[in-house]
């Protein structure tokens with residue numbers, strides 16, 4: 001996986017045509033599982049909006065966080081089935097799958113990483129991408145260990161919205177050290193319009209220019225995010241981002 005990735009990174013951006021994103025890999029649209037969509041109606045309304053933005057496939061990624069969002073794969077799969085049924089009844093054609101956004105903490109390290117059932121989204125080539133997030137302020141002391149253990153289990157670790165973490169905004173060297181481990185970065189689309197602040201925007205742009213972005217995500221929780229996506233996705237900056245490096249969204 002790592003070797004393929006290094007090869008991908010050598011591609012020149014000017015040879016790559018702009019391809020609109022057909023797949024979103026990060027959102028909170030399964031009703032009432034986290035702080036995202038609160039009802040089935042809200043979920044359907046947001047899914048329709050994402051469809052309008054050109055997405056054909058949505059990978060829904062509820063939080064899994066001990067003490068806050070104790071979601072299990074079984075519970076998430078159950079909610080997926082009822083959402084799919086509801087969409088079919090309404091004749092809304094969109095492909096819906098699930099993974100999760102795992103929070104890196106002691107529970108993740110001790111319990112979840114020891115279990116065999118982890119939710120991932122998968123590539124056509126068979127890679128299993130495990131999306132995880134961390135605390136925002138300080139570098140978690142288990143960060144490198146977590147990457148190593150995720151990789152050893154046969155998954156490809158994907159860090160959700162690295163541009164939003166204070167400890168990465170102020171430490172470019174750490175960004176590069178993480179990248180060199182084989183960790184992939186998933187950047188939020190709305191970061192490019194400054195929705196999460198100027199420091200997030202700066203790091204998102206830095207990652208794009210350095211061709212270090214593997215996935216883009218909406219991280220959509222609510223209507224406000226859709227309105228920002230509508231603006232961001234027609235911006236010249238976003239078109240530049242799609243041209244830079246190898247965005248893997250459409251291959252999962």
Ligand SMILES: [Fe+2]
Nearest residue numbers: 026101160219
């Ligand atoms: Fe998220």
